[in-house]
Amino acid sequence: KNEVEQSPQNLTAQEGEFITINCSYSVGISALHWLQQHPGGGIVSLFMLSSGKKKHGRLIATINIQEKHSSLHITASHPRDSAVYICAVLYGGATNKLIFGTGTLLAVQP
Amino acid sequence: NAGVTQTPKFRILKIGQSMTLQCTQDMNHNYMYWYRQDPGMGLKLIYYSVGAGITDKGEVPNGYNVSRSTTEDFPLRLELAAPSQTSVYFCASRLRGLLVGTDTQYFGPGTRLTVL
Numbered sequence: 259k260n261e262v263e264q265s266p267q268n269l270t271a272q273e274g275e276f277i278t279i280n281c282s283y284s285v286g287i288s289a290l291h292w293l294q295q296h297p298g299g300g301i302v303s304l305f306m307l308s309s310g311k312k313k314h315g316r317l318i319a320t321i322n323i324q325e326k327h328s329s330l331h332i333t334a335s336h337p338r339d340s341a342v343y344i345c346a347v348l349y350g351g352a353t354n355k356l357i358f359g360t361g362t363l364l365a366v367q368p
Numbered sequence: 369n370a371g372v373t374q375t376p377k378f379r380i381l382k383i384g385q386s387m388t389l390q391c392t393q394d395m396n397h398n399y400m401y402w403y404r405q406d407p408g409m410g411l412k413l414i415y416y417s418v419g420a421g422i423t424d425k426g427e428v429p430n431g432y433n434v435s436r437s438t439t440e441d442f443p444l445r446l447e448l449a450a451p452s453q454t455s456v457y458f459c460a461s462r463l464r465g466l467l468v469g470t471d472t473q474y475f476g477p478g479t480r481l482t483v484l
Binding site for chain 1: 401403408409410411412413416426458460471472473474475476477478
């Protein structure tokens with residue numbers, strides 16, 4: 259079993275829909291990243307959070323440390339949101355290494 | 369700032385050849401990482417460094433070597449390339465924040481390597 263599990267693996271939505279991507283993990287962590295990767299492109303960090311909720315534009319990320327679960331929400335989705343969204347958890351004390359989920363492939367259709 | 373740069377973008381190697389993947393960051397970050405990304409798998413940590421002169425193995429170090437002679441550069445060396453090393457390689461850097469949850473990893477654009 260992977261230490262970081264994401265669901266769903268694939269998601270197709272219509273433009274304007276509210277989208278939720280989930281991440282569950284089984285290790286003790288100090289923080290959690292949400293990353294975005296466009297096809298053939300690089301990886302961009304969207305959020306890093308250790309508690310509560312963060313919002314940036316149409317993106318909202320929440321984390322529940324007790325339940326070892328995080329969600330990434332996209333409001334009013336747009337075709338340009340189409341990408342792979344990756345959850346990664348930070349562990350390892352001072353060296354702070356990341357364990358990555360396998361990603362959620364999101365396609366937003368116009 | 370250019371951020372994290374990687375060269376080359378693409379490379380095809382024959383089995384047994386060697387090469388160095390270059391990674392440079394201009395943000396004065398202490399922490400640097402090398403990951404590989406295989407289809408359907410999460411990124412895996414190959415090697416990391418917490419500062420110039422200090423490197424350590426990650427999850428999948430076999431077949432690779434690194435060095436960190438300066439803060440800016442963190443090259444990844446492949447000796448005796450094998451088909452199992454066909455992957456996309458990402459370099460990343462991080463400046464540790466004062467508070468937990470305040471630092472960010474910056475990723476390079478990736479190097480797509482094929483070993484035939």
